[in-house]
Amino acid sequence: MGQQIRQLAAEIPLIDNHCHGTINHEIERDQYEIYATEGDWLPRNGLSVLDEQFGVLTRALVAPLLGLKKHCSPDEYWTRRREIGQTALAEKLLPLTGIETFIVDTGFKSDNILTPDQLAAVGNGRAVEIVRLETAAERMITSSSATAFSADYAKYLAEESKDAVGFKSIIAYRYGLDFDPEKPSESEVAAAAAEWIAEIEATDKIRLSHPVLLRHVLWEAVSHKKPIQFHVGFGDSDINLHRCDPTQMTEFLRRTVDSGTNIMLLHCYPFIREAGYLAHVFPHVFLDTGAAINYTGPEHASLIRHSVEMAPFGKVLFSSDAFGLPELYYCGAAIWRQAIGDIMQGWVDSDAMGESDARKYLTWMASENAHRAYKL
Ligand SMILES: [Zn+2]
Known part of the structure; x- marks a missing residue:
């Protein structure tokens, strides 16, 4: 039996479609x-x-x-x-991942981690940025007002994202994917912004969780026609997992089919099959298995197998969702390479797929799909 597809998977340059910086200090x-x-x-x-x-x-x-x-x-x-030490470990492991482009979400604990440029330098690659919608609102709200919020946010987001390749929504964390798919009206947004400002004054905490505003920032992003990453499924103890099944946002997907905006479903565990179904039926839906594969350790191959069951080969992307630890980058890339190589080599060996098709689809998943989706 040949090893050509396994070999290709081991060596092919990757685009990491969703990741964060590594920690910038010793731990x-x-x-x-x-x-x-x-x-x-x-x-x-x-x-x-x-x-x-x-x-x-x-x-x-x-x-x-x-x-x-x-x-x-x-x-x-x-x-x-x-x-x-943390710094030397990052310098050792990141170049070994074979990641050529890092698509970096900078909206979470950004003071503790390397900036995209620093990450690119350590990793011997290039980095592009993703703007987190809720973080953007939290940064501008104290210099805005209830009636000006809509216009101020539009201006702020446009400025923040002018060099970014896409957006990230954590509505799964702050509400759930069972959000109302309707775009809120200007008067609803102003009323909701007044409630949020009152909450900030009362609690001294700035955390966007108002469902109307979460929908508003999402629809504002849709108007930019850049990909929007959604946290889906598995995450920390802040989420209610049963409300993070991506089929709960099916109506939103219907309404954005012709918006010019691609929807990137991240992590997806344990809803990888649901995400695969959505990628199959909606032309603008993509998925990855970042984060989840690292945390399933020796059993990661079954998740990656689910990701290529039904989702078109042109809709599956690689990501590590690494945050903080260089080990998350290294292992995330290594096990994705191993699993996808084993799976596709098996298809070729059993003559279910031709070798040239396998090469083509593997290249798509490793980098071409990200190139297409994000217009890199
Ligand atoms: Zn992430």
């Missing part, structure tokens, strides 16, 4: 334990994330690159990692 073990999980609490009863799926993956794939035995113990891994 202690407690911080590592939090960054290496979507959970918001340290493991209890003496347990460590290095004994969870992603930790097993890290000790299998990264340990040998640090001069350790494959599958070394959690403590051996941490001791060596601490000696090397």
